[in-house]
Amino acid sequence: MQATEFVHSYLDAWNHSDAVGVANHLSKNGTYLDVPNDDQYSPGELVSMLAEFFASERHQYELTGDVLFNDYSVAFQYKMSSGHNDTTYRCGAEFISFQGDGAVLISDYYDPTYSKSIVNGLSHAISSQKYAKSGLASEQLDSYKERLVKLMAEQKVYLDPEITLPSLAQMVGCSINHLSQAVNSGFSMSFFDFLNSYRIDEAKSILLNQSSLSKSILDVSFASGFNSNSAFYAAFKKSTGQTPAQFRRSIQGLSK
Structure with a gap:
């Protein structure tokens, strides 16, 4: 629509x-x-x-x-x-x-x-597509961004395919609206694109690992936090310009 x-x-x-x-x-x-x-x-x-x-x-x-x-x-x-x-x-x-x-x-x-x-x-x-009346100062915005990045790096919460904006806001310790603003304004992307950027990096890491060659693309998808293979393919190609299989083949070609 x-x-x-x-x-x-x-x-x-x-x-x-x-x-x-x-x-x-x-x-x-x-x-x-x-x-x-x-x-x-x-x-x-x-x-x-x-x-x-x-x-x-x-x-x-x-x-x-x-x-x-x-x-x-x-x-x-x-x-x-x-x-x-x-x-x-x-x-x-x-x-x-x-x-x-x-x-x-x-x-x-x-x-x-x-x-x-x-x-x-x-x-x-x-x-200006800002969040009127949000009361979120730049210092708060930076603080929420730091907490968010820390959660991604240390707890890898993006690996949970069921994670939602409300549940992540609770982890960060802020309102849903403030978290939405922190992601949209702070990283210039939507909540789901933000999560998927970490999931794609996780998938790349798995695909680059020689010990993971036996993993199917579906296995890589689930291991990266995606809840469907189609969503994984779409997000991966949007980010890299390649499908996961093409990315894997290109890496294998370089290693020969």
């Missing part, structure tokens, strides 16, 4: 008070983050919360401005009103991180009070 289609589908679910429809835009292990209230919800928890919300309130959600996106994230601004003739509305913005067609993190920033004016600085935040 394209970014604009995703956003329109997502807002359509909100406009139809479809709690399940909203939650279905999250991946299985995705998280919805209500930033002003500092609350986070899994897909199942989001359904329960929204079912209660929609039972007591009805609103119209309208996209304002452009949908901004890159390879791994989307940002858009919206306004929420009580009806088509309502002259007051609440403004907000959402930042979404993706893996495939599902969102692994939806961060909702909004003005808790009804106002005709957009939250101060919101337009600038969206245009």
Whole structure:
């Protein structure tokens, strides 16, 4: 699903008070983050919360401005009103991180009070695709990056194929939103590309090891932290320009 289609589908679910429809835009292990209230919800928890919300309130959600996106994230601004003739509305913005067609993190920033004016600085935040109101100073960003790199090097947490953004945030000792910002802004890549960069290095190390020649590509895939051979092939070729088998053959050719 394209970014604009995703956003329109997502807002359509909100406009139809479809709690399940909203939650279905999250991946299985995705998280919805209500930033002003500092609350986070899994897909199942989001359904329960929204079912209660929609039972007591009805609103119209309208996209304002452009949908901004890159390879791994989307940002858009919206306004929420009580009806088509309502002259007051609440403004907000959402930042979404993706893996495939599902969102692994939806961060909702909004003005808790009804106002005709957009939250101060919101337009600038969206245009620069930064995390508004995150409160993450550069010193904190560097600290989280250091902890993250240390976890990768010493504990090799990337070898766990089930690791998620929330579980890694807990290990780092920060919020999900701050970890997402640390990865996106600090390393200029998505959470999954960040993990896969370590997994690819691990796979290369195995493939370069002469004692591992008997290992199948599937074995190398699982030993590197991937949970499927297809995901391994796609990530490896994206990183190296070669399939794992081609990489192994090229190394064997050089060693002769």
